[in-house]
Amino acid sequence: MMESASVTAEVIVAQAVSIFDVGDGFVLPVLIKLVFVLALFFVLPLVGGYLEHKAMGRMQARRGPVEAGPFGSLQLVADGIKFIQKEDLIPRAADKWVFAIAPGVALVPAMLIFLVLPFGPGVFALDLELGLFYALAASSVSVLGVLMGGWASANKFSLIAGLRAGAQLIAYELPLILAAIAVAVQAGTLSLVGIVEAQANFLIPGTEINLWFVFPQILGFGIFFVAALAELSRPPFDMPIGDSELVFGYMTEYTGIKYAMYMLTEYAGMISMSALTVVLYLGGWQLLPGVPLPGCEAGGGLFDCSPVGVISGVLITIGKIMALVFVMVWFRVAFPRLREDQLQRISWLVLIPLSLLNLAVITVAKVVF
Amino acid sequence: MAATSLPGTGLLKGLGVTIKHLFREPSTQMYPHERPDLAPRTRGVIALMDENCTVCMLCSRECPDWCIYIESHKETVPPAKEGGRARTRNVLDRFAIDFSLCMYCGICVEVCPFDALWWSPEFEYAEYSIDGLLHEMGRLREWMDTVPPPPQLDEGAELPAEVADAIGKVEQERELAAAKEAEAQQAAEAPAEGGGEKAAAGAAPKQAEIHVEAGQIDQETYDALIAEGKSERMARAKAKAAWVKKEKARLRAEQEAERGGAGGGDAAEQPAAAAGDAGDGDAADTGEAADAGAAPAKRRLSDVEVEGDGEIDQETYDALIAEGKSERIARSKAKAAWVKKKKQEQLDQEEGG
Structure with missing residues (x-):
């Protein structure tokens, strides 16, 4: 009994060493990591949101925000301040407690994903051996907050939206996980840092050419990205919000800071899903396949880095994340919302069979080569 | 097309369209920093030309939102002529539009018969309180200054009646002046040239120059028409017209005679021409009475009236x-x-x- 517990503990314990593990104490590194995670959680979504406002505006022949801060860059901060000032309304018929904690239930898992996301050489809070599993599990808890909010609002639109969100989660969790499994199979590990390392060391069999997983698994990459969009209820899969059908979906009855929490969840989800895609398919903090970072010694030019290497690694990762966020925005502008039945059809009849095929091919290839 | 193209090309096309726009200059107008580029006759606010308002209340009654408030009193105006009747006139005391109710339909502007209400392109009149949107006469009059002048008429369009009248009057005066001048000139030249075609051509007055105030009737025409069995009213009207014609012809003949005496020209020709002019002059007046007063022209079938009692051929x-x-x-x-x-x-x- 004791033995199995210790094995479990060993399995979920950190693998690689974080640069935040300073000193021998327990409190200091934990504090630093908390600050790191919270800073990422509150800053990156704002950057992504600003990118969305600006890119979407330009694509629609607008300018986007221009007044708040230089080039409108503080618009989302101003929005946050405004939301805090707003009256916090709770509908009389609402289930008050559920209504009140639902945004938090959505927000906290979105925050927890940031614990395991590696942003650079050693720049992560934790490197769990089950990192991928943990990230996907945490991301799917967010939908619980959506369901709770939709149910507790005592509003038919919200209820329909909550149920749509539930159905969407069930439908798209499968292709998402099946695509991720294929990556884990190819990398031979569930640790996110391990997957980045595996990509840096993956060579085309019989050659010296290094490749990221996006090339052998282009199908899996597409499936993962589409499923991630659907998981996040991003257009064209935003049926749970569906402002032309459902007013504003599960957020209809929410005001003020609770509404802001839902919005932050959405933007944080965009960041964390993009970060996961970067880690799984796009080589993490590697600039180009086979190119080591400056000042990095070990592990194919990925680890034991000088400060320059660390900073450039972080910048490369964030650049890739923002590129993916941009693609999400691009899709949002270009494509109209799907119908609910089309959404389900795409998942069950297209994405899931394709992801199973992808998994089979990758597994066979892994065994053969 | 759609059947033959590869699946997904539509999606890529959509992405292409949006990415193209990313690099285009946005069409945003940076409004508070620079004036927006508005259409010249933008309907921003309703302005009042209070001098034109006669308090007919049409705007107020037509307003679907009942947002126009008008108050007035009557004033007595002394008679314009000696012995005339004193008139009453409406004087505008208050004219207010509540722009918190107004829906900018523009019916009041359309319906105003005296051009007292106008669309102004002014739009910056937001208020912190809804009460502030009730604007009184003074403010409405200020907006009048921002109303652009009316647009140019299309080429070849008829002039507005009042403008045409004014132009007509000016032209008449000019012609009269020219005629007088020519007359004076003629008088000066006459001894030297002994009259001639130049004098006659230069001085030939147009019929319009001779003004005859209608008033009397031509008894002859009247009797003839009554005898024909026409109604009293019609006979009187036609007789009046006939009198005017005759009078004009007479005046013209007199004028010609005068000129003929002064210039010694071909005066003998003129009365006949004048009579002819009178005959086929005003198309509106063409009728039996006019014909009676002039040399008979070639008559047509339509000029003859025949009444039958249903006889058939x-x-x-x-x-x-x-x-x-x-x-x-x-x-x-x-x-x-x-x-x-x-x-x-x-x-x-x-x-x-």
Whole structure:
């Protein structure tokens, strides 16, 4: 009994060493990591949101925000301040407690994903051996907050939206996980840092050419990205919000800071899903396949880095994340919302069979080569 | 097309369209920093030209939102002429539009018969309180200054009645002045040249120059018309017109005689020409009375009136029936034929006599 517990503990314990593990104490590194995670959680979504406002505006022949801060860059901060000032309304018929904690239930898992996301050489809070599993599990808890909010609002639109969100989660969790499994199979590990390392060391069999997983698994990459969009209820899969059908979906009855929490969840989800895609398919903090970072010694030019290497690694990762966020925005502008039945059809009849095929091919290839 | 193209090309096209726009200059107008580029006749706010308002209340009554408030009182205006009647006039005391109710339909502007309400392109009149949107006469009058001038008429369009009248008057005066000048010139030149075509051509006045105030009736015409069995009213009107014509002809003849005396020109020709002018002058007045007063022109069938009691031309009727036409059509055509025949007869008679 004791033995199995210790094995479990060993399995979920950190693998690689974080640069935040300073000193021998327990409190200091934990504090630093908390600050790191919270800073990422509150800053990156704002950057992504600003990118969305600006890119979407330009694509629609607008300018986007221009007044708040230089080039409108503080618009989302101003929005946050405004939301805090707003009256916090709770509908009389609402289930008050559920209504009140639902945004938090959505927000906290979105925050927890940031614990395991590696942003650079050693720049992560934790490197769990089950990192991928943990990230996907945490991301799917967010939908619980959506369901709770939709149910507790005592509003038919919200209820329909909550149920749509539930159905969407069930439908798209499968292709998402099946695509991720294929990556884990190819990398031979569930640790996110391990997957980045595996990509840096993956060579085309019989050659010296290094490749990221996006090339052998282009199908899996597409499936993962589409499923991630659907998981996040991003257009064209935003049926749970569906402002032309459902007013504003599960957020209809929410005001003020609770509404802001839902919005932050959405933007944080965009960041964390993009970060996961970067880690799984796009080589993490590697600039180009086979190119080591400056000042990095070990592990194919990925680890034991000088400060320059660390900073450039972080910048490369964030650049890739923002590129993916941009693609999400691009899709949002270009494509109209799907119908609910089309959404389900795409998942069950297209994405899931394709992801199973992808998994089979990758597994066979892994065994053969 | 759609059937043959690869799946997903539509999606890529959509992405292409949006990415193209990313690099285009946005069409945003940076409004508070620079004036927006508005259409010249933008409907921003309703302005009031209070001098034009007669308190007819049409705008207020037509307003679907009942957002126009008008208050007025009556004033007595002393008679314009000696011995005339004193008139009453409405004086505008208050004219207010509540722009918190107004829906900018513009019906008031359309319906105003005296051009007292106008659309102004001004739009910056937001208020912190909804009460502030009730604007009184003073403010509405200020907006009048921002109303752009009316647009140019299309090329070849008819001038507005009042403008045409004014231009006509000015031209008349000019012509009169020119005629007088020519007369003076003629008088000066006459001894030297002994009159001539130049004088006659230069001085030939147009009919419009001679003004005759209608008032009397031409008794002769009146009697003739009454005898013909026309109504009293019609006979009077036609007789009046005839009198005016005659009077004009007379005045012209006098004028010619005067000029003829002064210039010694071909005056003998003029009265006849004047009479002819009077005869076919005003198309509106052309009628028996006018004809009576002038040299008879070639008369046409339509100038002759024949009244029948339903007589039919038996010949025509029989021919039509034989052709297999219906009885009704044959009868009506035969009737027309009879009238035509009778008219021709009458015309021949007149010409013969």
